[in-house]
Amino acid sequence: MWHETVREYLKFLLKILSNIMKLNPLYQERFDVRHNAPDNQQISEMLKMVKADSLEHLIDETIPKAIQLKKDLNLPEAQTEFEFLESFKEIAQKNQIFRSYIGLGYYNTHTPGVIQRNILENPGWYTAYTPYQAEIAQGRLEALINFQTMVIDLTGMEIANASLLDEGTAAAEAMSMFYGLRKGKKKSATVFFVDENTFPQTVDILKTRANPMGIELRFADLSQLDVTDPDIFGFYAQQINLKGEVIDLKPIIEAATENNIHSTIGADLLALTLLTPPGEMGADCVVGTSQRFGIPMGYGGPHAAYFATKEAYKRQVPGRIIGVSVDKEGNKAYRMALQTREQHIKKEKATSNICTAQVLLAIMSGMFGVYHGPVGLKKIAVRTHSLTKLLANGLTTLGYEVTNKNFFDTITVQLESEKLREKLHSILYERKINLNLTGTHTVSIALNETTRIHDIKELIEIFALVVDEDANKYSVEDKVDSLELDWPKQLIRESRFMEHPIFNQFHAEHEMLRYIKRLENKDLSLVHSMISLGSCTMKLNATAEMIPITWPEMAHIHPYAPKEQALGYREMFIKLENMLTEITGFAATSLQPNSGAQGEYAGLMVIRAYHQSRGDEHRNVTIVPSSAHGTNPASAVMAGMKVVITKCDDQGNIDLEDLKEKAEEYKNNLAALMVTYPSTHGVFEESIQEICQIVHDNGGQVYMDGANMNAQVGLTSPANIGADVCHLNLHKTFCIPHGGGGPGMGPICVAEHLEDFLPGNPLVPTGGNQAITAISAAPWGSASILAISYAYISMMGSQGLKKATQLAILNANYIKEKLAGSYPVLYTNQKGRAAHEMIIDCRAFKEFGVEVEDIAKRLMDYGYHSPTVSFPVPGTMMIEPTESESKMELDKFCTAMISIRKEIQEIADGKADTQQNVLKNAPHTMSVALAEKWELPYSREKAVFPLESVRQSKFWPSVSRIDSAYGDRNLMCSCIPVSEYEDKPEEAMA
Numbered sequence: 008m009w010h011e012t013v014r015e016y017l018k019f020l021l022k023i024l025s026n027i028m029k030l031n032p033l034y035q036e037r038f039d040v041r042h043n044a045p046d047n048q049q050i051s052e053m054l055k056m057v058k059a060d061s062l063e064h065l066i067d068e069t070i071p072k073a074i075q076l077k078k079d080l081n082l083p084e085a086q087t088e089f090e091f092l093e094s095f096k097e098i099a100q101k102n103q104i105f106r107s108y109i110g111l112g113y114y115n116t117h118t119p120g121v122i123q124r125n126i127l128e129n130p131g132w133y134t135a136y137t138p139y140q141a142e143i144a145q146g147r148l149e150a151l152i153n154f155q156t157m158v159i160d161l162t163g164m165e166i167a168n169a170s171l172l173d174e175g176t177a178a179a180e181a182m183s184m185f186y187g188l189r190k191g192k193k194k195s196a197t198v199f200f201v202d203e204n205t206f207p208q209t210v211d212i213l214k215t216r217a218n219p220m221g222i223e224l225r226f227a228d229l230s231q232l233d234v235t236d237p238d239i240f241g242f243y244a245q246q247i248n249l250k251g252e253v254i255d256l257k258p259i260i261e262a263a264t265e266n267n268i269h270s271t272i273g274a275d276l277l278a279l280t281l282l283t284p285p286g287e288m289g290a291d292c293v294v295g296t297s298q299r300f301g302i303p304m305g306y307g308g309p310h311a312a313y314f315a316t317k318e319a320y321k322r323q324v325p326g327r328i329i330g331v332s333v334d335k336e337g338n339k340a341y342r343m344a345l346q347t348r349e350q351h352i353k354k355e356k357a358t359s360n361i362c363t364a365q366v367l368l369a370i371m372s373g374m375f376g377v378y379h380g381p382v383g384l385k386k387i388a389v390r391t392h393s394l395t396k397l398l399a400n401g402l403t404t405l406g407y408e409v410t411n412k413n414f415f416d417t418i419t420v421q422l423e424s425e426k427l428r429e430k431l432h433s434i435l436y437e438r439k440i441n442l443n444l445t446g447t448h449t450v451s452i453a454l455n456e457t458t459r460i461h462d463i464k465e466l467i468e469i470f471a472l473v474v475d476e477d478a479n480k481y482s483v484e485d486k487v488d489s490l491e492l493d494w495p496k497q498l499i500r501e502s503r504f505m506e507h508p509i510f511n512q513f514h515a516e517h518e519m520l521r522y523i524k525r526l527e528n529k530d531l532s533l534v535h536s537m538i539s540l541g542s543c544t545m546k547l548n549a550t551a552e553m554i555p556i557t558w559p560e561m562a563h564i565h566p567y568a569p570k571e572q573a574l575g576y577r578e579m580f581i582k583l584e585n586m587l588t589e590i591t592g593f594a595a596t597s598l599q600p601n602s603g604a605q606g607e608y609a610g611l612m613v614i615r616a617y618h619q620s621r622g623d624e625h626r627n628v629t630i631v632p633s634s635a636h637g638t639n640p641a642s643a644v645m646a647g648m649k650v651v652i653t654k655c656d657d658q659g660n661i662d663l664e665d666l667k668e669k670a671e672e673y674k675n676n677l678a679a680l681m682v683t684y685p686s687t688h689g690v691f692e693e694s695i696q697e698i699c700q701i702v703h704d705n706g707g708q709v710y711m712d713g714a715n716m717n718a719q720v721g722l723t724s725p726a727n728i729g730a731d732v733c734h735l736n737l738h739k740t741f742c743i744p745h746g747g748g749g750p751g752m753g754p755i756c757v758a759e760h761l762e763d764f765l766p767g768n769p770l771v772p773t774g775g776n777q778a779i780t781a782i783s784a785a786p787w788g789s790a791s792i793l794a795i796s797y798a799y800i801s802m803m804g805s806q807g808l809k810k811a812t813q814l815a816i817l818n819a820n821y822i823k824e825k826l827a828g829s830y831p832v833l834y835t836n837q838k839g840r841a842a843h844e845m846i847i848d849c850r851a852f853k854e855f856g857v858e859v860e861d862i863a864k865r866l867m868d869y870g871y872h873s874p875t876v877s878f879p880v881p882g883t884m885m886i887e888p889t890e891s892e893s894k895m896e897l898d899k900f901c902t903a904m905i906s907i908r909k910e911i912q913e914i915a916d917g918k919a920d921t922q923q924n925v926l927k928n929a930p931h932t933m934s935v936a937l938a939e940k941w942e943l944p945y946s947r948e949k950a951v952f953p954l955e956s957v958r959q960s961k962f963w964p965s966v967s968r969i970d971s972a973y974g975d976r977n978l979m980c981s982c983i984p985v986s987e988y989e990d991k992p993e994e995a996m997a
């Protein structure tokens with residue numbers, strides 16, 4: 008018998024060897040095997056564990072047969088990493104980099120190399136998640152506090168948030184915040200006044216946001232604002248307006264304040280180093296972009312907007328605020344402040360839906376401030392202004408009329424005749440220069456950090472040629488020394504800013520490099536271990552996908568550059584739109600929304616426009632299941648909908664009877680149902696088609712929240728389940744890294760009948776034939792990072808993508824099986840299968856005093872980031888491993904979870920104290936573990952090396968358990984003053 012087995016084995020070995028030796032000139036390395044981590048051996052072991060014969064068998068037991076795709080996705084053939092980079096370079100090179108003086112909120116800037124390489128191009132920074140687990144996120148939290156401090160100082164305001172999606176949406180957020188704050192005599196005021204000299208994209212976004220909320224926008228020159236008008240509750244104006252004029256806002260802000268009108272000012276951070284900040288004039292809110300602080304224009308983004316306001320409005324501030332608190336040892340520690348007011352708690356009472364923002368970009372801009380410091384920033388601003396002055400004087404000497412009285416970096420020049428304009432245009436084109444030619448009889452020129460004397464000489468030369476003048480009439484060199492600042496006194500900033508040591512010590516590159524590294528080392532990201540955050544899809548962000556975003560051809564294109572200069576981008580957009588359209592089964596895609604929540608809002612606004620186009624203006628009810636993510640009802644409210652909640656049954660599915668009842672009750676006004684599929688409970692609901700049918704039968708549209716698309720791609724699709732529109736979180740399923748809380752992208756895909764309403768842009772023709780007004784500031788949102796998703800799909804191809812989905816489902820079911828003996832799984836389908844994520848129930852441990860949070864913190868001692876805590880069910884954890892984790896990593900994670908379960912059992916059995924135990928005291932820092940005194944009833948080893956494998960590569964949390972309540976009671980959202988460190992001076996400098 009035995010020799011037969013040996014013979015078989017030898018035959019098997021020979022077969023393998025002969026396969027290896029067989030010559031094959033056609034061998035191609037494949038990207039999908041790098042992305043999809045489990046190999047065949049691991050897959051078969053895992054299938055055995057989950058008791059499935061094959062991946063297909065598992066999928067048949069997971070996804071209802073009726074909605075499975077009948078054929079493979081029709082996508083271009085998969086490319087290798089090298090093929091992709093080569094072919095994408097060719098596409099990118101179709102973009103032409105002109106020198107851009109267009110302005111409109113986007114400026115050329117130098118990204119300091121030390122920031123580009125060590126943050127933007129560094130997975131240690133870009134693969135982190137939103138800092139929900141603050142103890143292992145102190146690095147990015149500190150970087151965000153720096154950003155907030157910089158914004159607070161520059162704007163002169165009391166508090167600032169940790170970024171918003173773009174300047175236009177920040178202005179709209181301010182408008183809706185003040186609308187929500189109306190009281191007293193202004194309780195029923197509905198007019199928001201907007202200075203007509205505002206950037207066009209901001210105006211368009213304000214229009215989009217105002218209409219469904221019942222806000223009336225009134226546009227006029229700021230001088231026309233009648234502060235005594237009882238209908239006006241707020242106004243918006245830019246400190247430097249569309250034409251580049253610096254406005255003295257103090258009188259108008261003061262008059263408005265006296266009349267209970269809230270003021271929101273758009274301000275330029277670089278200019279604020281020289282200009283009196285709106286905060287010192289009494290402004291209620293200041294918004295803007297931090298793009299010109301080192302962030303490439305990227306044909307529209309991503310960049311971080313900022314939002315600064317008064318402390319009195321802290322509970323209404325949209326987005327996240329980073330605050331200071333203390334840890335268990337009494338050390339200062341950072342965490343997200345006021346989380347209880349986040350939209351997932353407020354749901355339909357929310358005034359904003361912002362979730363993913365622009366963290367990575369805020370970090371970079373904050374670091375730009377740290378690197379240059381106040382003096383460096385001021386020098387850049389002074390140079391920029393000086394050059395603008397030289398230009399203005401030069402053009403005036405040539406006979407042009409510069410219409411500005413006071414300017415910082417932007418001037419507007421009269422250009423009456425069409426002939427001159429054409430001549431100017433053609434010379435500019437030859438010289439590869441862009442100016443802002445959107446004005447009717449004017450041209451605007453906005454200078455920037457990268458502008459130098461020779462650029463000014465060339466601009467003067469060009470304008471001389473246009474009017475056949477001699478450029479030498481004005482010698483730039485001769486004037487350099489005689490320039491003087493001639494702004495009226497009240498415009499000139501006298502106050503100091505950014506005096507905190509953090510902005511005044513890292514100006515040498517070595518110091519900066521080490522500071523960045525020090526912060527990075529405090530954070531746990533995907534470079535350390537799996538981050539199985541349910542609903543967040545923390546998958547591989549492959550290096551080849553990331554490489555193109557910093558190519559100059561991608562980075563240095565202005566979003567309003569003429570379209571001929573962005574042919575590479577346009578080609579990528581079309582290809583990516585086609586790919587996403589195919590994947591969702593729909594008819595068309597808009598790449599504009601900058602996040603999932605913004606996609607929800609865009610989708611609902613499209614649905615709204617559709618109903619209106621059919622004379623169904625009254626359709627304004629949106630049904631949302633009780634298990635929905637908080638952004639769903641918040642987006643519905645913002646889109647002017649009334650939210651009706653429908654129940655879920657004990658299995659976590661939508662309660663069909665309740666849905667039917669609600670749909671029928673509201674059938675005359677039903678606008679939409681928002682449904683997440685597979686559900687936020689991690690299950691493919693069998694009745695999804697019936698659910699969609701019920702909504703359609705009652706006149707509504709189905710909006711599918713695409714956060715869980717990672718369980719659908721290639722196997723089913725939103726169109727197949729019967730939805731009409733969905734968003735895709737490209738920063739989940741399609742590999743854009745989460746950046747510690749953004750950037751993201753949330754394109755929407757729609758069925759044919761909705762295509763006409765896809766969002767447009769005021770300056771660049773985009774969207775449908777009856778496009779709704781803009782959702783975000785740039786026509787294709789954060790265009791540069793779309794290259795990441797395009798790369799992913801191009802390299803995976805149809806088969807790779809399908810396999811990814813199968814493996815995401817296999818990995819989740821494998822974890823479910825492995826943990827089954829230790830933690831009950833809350834929901835599965837009728838065949839006992841989870842989708843791509845699953846919820847484990849930790850509520851029973853409360854009996855022994857163990858909260859789900861304790862498990863989350865203890866995981867840090869094992870080197871893991873916790874899965875999602877208490878969403879969608881309080882007291883549970885939602886685990887989503889994704890396809891990019893190998894069986895080895897899943898096993899390691901499960902071993903940690905099982906080990907923690909044993910630690911819980913020790914408490915249950917009375918072997919460990921109910922208070923002084925490894926869970927309650929977690930995480931354990933190095934300084935706690937190495938302290939001279941150790942009085943805990945368990946060993947130091949057990950605290951920090953709970954498993955042998957942890958000893959091999961230990962991640963040390965930098966602070967102990969943080970007391971969030973303390974921080975909320977004492978809200979502080981700027982850098983810790985040096986005085987706080989008086990007895991620990993070295994920490995203030997660390």
Ligand SMILES: Cc1ncc(COP(=O)(O)O)c(C=O)c1O
Nearest residue numbers: 362363542602603604636638714
């Ligand atoms: C189910 C679900 N819907 C919506 C969102 C919001 O997406 P974003 O953060 O991109 O705005 C999330 C975010 O995690 C989510 O999990």
